[in-house]
Amino acid sequence: MKTFVLAALASLFTAGTAAAQNEYAEIARLRDLNETVRGIRSMNDGEHYTVLESGDIVRYRYAEAGRGVSLLPQPKPGMEITDYAFSPDERQLLIASGRTPIYRHSYTTRYYLSDGSALSPVLTGAEAPRDATFSPDGRMIAYSDRNDLYLWEIAAGKTRRITTDGVWNEVINGTTDWVYEEEFGFTRAYAFSPDSRRLAYLRFDESAVPLMEMMRYDGKLYNRAFSFKYPKAGERNATVQLWVADLTTGEKTRIDTGPESDQYIPRIGFTPDGRLWFYRLNRRQNTFEMIVCEPHGAQRTAYEERAQQYVERVDGSTITFVDRDRFLVRQESHTGYMHLYLYSLRSGLLSQVTRGDWEVTRVVGTDGKRVWYLSTETSPLRRNLYSVRLDGRDKRRLTPGEGYYDIAPSRGMKYYISTFSNASTPNRVEIADGSGRAVRTLCESRELRDELAASRRPVREFFTFTTERGDTLHAWIVRPRDFDPAKRYPVLLTQYSGPGSQQVRDRWSLDWEDALVDKGYVVACTDGRGTGFRGEKFKKQTYGRLGALETEDQLSFARHLASQPWVDPDRIGIYGWSYGGFMALSCALKGHGLFRVAIAVAPVTSWRYYDSIYTEIYSNLPQYNAAGYDDNSPLNFARMLDDGRTRLLLIHGTADDNVHFQNTAEMARALNRAGKRYDMMIYPDQNHSMQPDDTHNVRQKMIDYTLQHL
Known part of the structure; x- marks a missing residue:
């Protein structure tokens, strides 16, 4: 009898687990239907572009539809094209095939050279080649191998060691x-x-x-x-x-x-x-x-x-050269909003190109007379493309949609390829000319749109709310199908909250939390103080005390939702990953039982454990701001966990080179010493993104945990 009962229970558990495994799989399937165009490169004439298609590189004209021209007439069977680049005269292609990751961006690969008639391996003497590129004259390829720099002379087929x-x-x-x-x-x-x-x-x-x-x-x-x-x-x-x-x-x-x-x-x-x-x-x-x-x-x-406090993180787009003398700078220090300024190498500042209580988020391109840029002018939640003369005059909005645009420009800004979406609309990829006139549509995620309409999948609703301290914050909410305001629903807060970040934006997306919406949960998100695209003052007020104001804002949001008649105030949860994990953990410890469930994935638990560049830009060095590092460290608040009320789940990969497993290990130590109960899920040999093996598993685990405990 005992054996029979155990077998029956095991059978039920297996069946339930199999059914549960389909929940994130369905979300992933829908996400895969959101169409995009991969590997876009503009050619030198500004009239043609290339893309990656089924292991091939294909050339098209911007101006007219037509069958593309394959640039790899003899593709290598099973070749996985990781990246590619044209030689300056566009007669050759350098192709990276395969990817052996080192860290988040870096990887070693195999390189091939194609002249359109043959595909030949190059850099064959290198043990771990990476970061290869053509010289401007097209005669050499520079690359790195095992911490040294090399040159491959193409015509001679010889390698020259530089370091x-x-x-x-x-x-x-x-x-x-x-x-x-x-x-x-x-x-x-x-x-x-x-x-x-x-x-x-x-x-x-x-x-x-x-x-x-x-x-x-x-x-x-x-x-x-x-x-x-x-x-x-x-x-x-x-x-x-x-x-x-x-x-x-x-x-x-x-x-x-x-x-x-x-x-x-x-x-x-x-x-x-x-x-x-x-x-x-x-x-x-x-x-x-x-x-x-x-x-x-x-x-x-x-x-x-x-x-x-700090200069916003500089990168390759901070300065854009216009010609031999002039360059554009994107900066916020002059006005408190990120704008464009035109400078001369000889004469210094020439003009302020853009102005207003909104932010330029990206310089797309310039033709020497005008600059094309993305900005938040219509809303901090949206991105639209504009062009303006370099003296700041004759500004034009080029994109008509209300939502979020990504732009891939042609050389000289003759054309651009836009990818548009908003909360209710998956990707639509179109070509327009430099003045914004629509040329043609490349894809519009029709199958996904039809499925979303047929299933009546809920859509994010955007709103603002005011905290007890008087701060107005942007937020979104997703309600279940057939939402009934007379009923009470469990709510999961999802957030990231890091400096300059943004989670509340009018862009189509779907993730594991949406599986909870299908199960009758409400999911909501707010961007608290310190997040981006609302000006320098709003963003930098968290400087020197990471976690203090952001935690206050998430607690305020939870209390705001708990006060709604359609929310079950006893069933509110919070989730976050990385900085968001730090925040979910902080809210669980400081929430005094406000949260029934808290899920912290790869959380920072002390900023003393994180890297120099990221941490010090927002908090100075710990030698000069010890309180800023310690006063809001979750390690110092383990005793405050109301483990009779809040179920806490810590999740971490042991091969996380970014937020080290040390963070979770020390959090576990602090909770153990405080005699607190909590749950933990460890992913052996997985990195910060739970790769290479467990990206799906961790999300299904979070679905299961939330359904069980919230």
């Missing part, structure tokens, strides 16, 4: 270290001069950076440690130098980047007329300069920006 001192965890040439890759968002740390005679590159000496050891299990008999250099807040960064190699003589010259060694050089390049430039950013990240090196050796500051 020789690269050593794992000690010296890196031509690519970035972990923290530059993660926080400055680039890995290719070299640049050719326009005449292909010089190669500038960054050299990272990370020998003094503290070593992080991340345990790997990999199903083997003995586990092993993966060691890499990771500078945590207040600790030693790599010393970064700028070098230039003369490719004719072989001589290498170190460029003076100033007396301060503890600084950042987050971008390098050459002006259109061949002058070397580099960004310089102090460690506090509140002084930013673009330095231009003159041919005779002198240097001058072509642009400088200072801020009391």
